[in-house]
Amino acid sequence: MSRIASARVIVTSPGRNFVTLKIETDDGLTGLGDATLNGRELAVASYLSDHVIPCLIGRDAHRIEDLWQYLYRGAYWRRGPVTMTAIAAVDMALWDIKGKAAGLPLYQLLGGASREGCMVYGHANGATIEETIDNALHYKEQGYRAIRLQAGVPGLATTYGVSKDRYFYEPADADLPTEAVWSTEKYLRSVAPLFEKARDALGWDVHLLHDVHHRLTPIEAGRLGRDLEPFRPFWMEDPTPAENQEAFRLIRQHTTTPIAVGEIFNSIWDAKDLIQNQLIDYIRATVVHAGGLTHLRRIAALADLYQVRTGCHGATDLSPVTMAAALHFGLSIPNFGVQEYMRHTAETDAVFPHAYSFAGGLMHPGDAPGLGIEIDEALAAKHPYKRAYLPVNRLEDGTLWNW
Known part of the structure; x- marks a missing residue:
C-alpha cells in the first residue's frame, strides 16, 4: 500500500497562470495534476487547499476510482468547473503515481x-x-x-x-x-x-x-x-x-x-x-x-x-x-x-x-514512467501569480454577447 503523505498546490505564472497539485506518498513517489481554470485559478487552488487536501492525507494512493467517487459523491455538491477541475488534479496526480510505481508510461x-x-x-x-x-x-x-x-x-x-x-x-x-x-x-x-x-x-x-x-x-x-x-x-x-x-x-x-x-x-x-x-x-x-x-x-x-x-x-x-x-x-x-x-x-x-x-x-x-512530466519548483517560484481575465464580447449596439 502507498499512502498519501502530503499534497500541496503550486501557483506559478511563466507567461500565464497555472495551478499544479503535487501529491507525495509515504514510499517516496510523487505525482502531478493540473488544476488550472482560466481566469478563476485561485478558486480551484482554494478548493484544493482548504477542502480536498485535508481529506487525502493517509489514503491509499492506488485506489484511484474510490478516491474519485469520494471527491465527487462525497462532497454532495456535484459538478461545476471548480469542483471538477480540482478532482481532475487529484486524479491526474494519482495516475502519475501509479505509472511511476509500475515503471510504465501511463498509456501502457x-x-x-x-x-x-x-x-x-x-x-x-x-x-x-x-x-x-x-x-x-x-x-x-x-x-x-x-x-x-x-x-x-x-x-x-x-x-x-x-x-x-x-x-x-x-x-x-x-x-x-x-x-x-x-x-x-x-x-x-x-x-x-x-x-x-x-x-x-x-x-x-x-x-x-x-x-x-x-x-x-x-x-x-x-x-x-x-x-x-x-x-x-x-x-x-x-x-x-x-x-x-x-x-x-x-x-x-x-x-x-x-x-x-x-x-x-x-x-x-x-x-x-x-x-x-x-x-x-x-x-x-x-x-x-x-x-x-x-x-x-x-x-x-x-x-x-x-x-x-x-x-x-x-x-x-x-x-x-x-x-x-x-x-x-x-x-x-x-x-x-x-x-x-x-x-x-x-x-x-x-x-x-x-x-x-x-x-x-x-x-x-x-x-x-507515469505522465512523463515534472515541475521545477524553484523556477516556478520566480513567476508569481498575476491576475488575468478573458475578454468579454458585446454586439455593435452594446448588448453583451458570447465571447
Missing part, C-alpha cells in the same frame, strides 16, 4: 497504444485572409496534417483567435476583462472566402478546422456549415452555446459539416444527449476540466458507441501536465480524433520539463 496502464501517435492541429491566424494562409503554409511545412484557420473580420477591430504572435496566443490578457465588439453578419460573410482561398493554397490533403466560439444561433450555425461544405472542413467548433443541447438538432438539419463541442464541459452529463442523439461528431472535453482521466475515459467510451471521436481542447490555458495526460489518453483510446496543440512558451516549458514530443504532424507522450 490504459491498455497500450492504439496508434503510433496523436494527430494534432496548429493554429493559423492573421488579421487578413492572406496573413492566415501564409501562417497556415508555415504549419504545413512543419508537417502538420491539420490546421485551424482564424482570420480577422473586416469592420471589426478585434477577432477571436487572431493573435499578435504567429505561434503564441493568450486571450487572458488584462487585469480586468477587456471588451471586444462583435457582428455576426460581418463574420458570416468572411469565413467561406477564407476557406476557399485556403483550399486553393493548401490543397486537399490537409485537414482544415474553424472555431466559432459559441457566437452563433443554431440557424446561423446551420447557414455557416452549409456555406463551408464545398471546402470539406474537418469540423466547425462550438457553433452555438451548448446549454440547450437540443439546439444542435437544428444545426444538423441544415448542414453535413462535422460539429465539435465541449471544451467547457465538466461532466458526462453535459455531453450525454449530444452524443446519444448523434448531434455532434467530436467531443472536446478536457482531462483537467472534466474530472481527470477516470471521468474522461467514461465520456470517450460513451462516445465510441455512437461513432463520436475525441478532439480534446489543448490551448495554452491547459498546462503541460494536462497536455501530457491528454496524449496518454489519446494514444490509448480507440476513438481518438485529433488533439489541439498550442505551443507553450519557453518559460513554461522550462518550469514543466516533459517527455512528450512532436514529429510529422503527430505527438507522442513519451515512455517515461
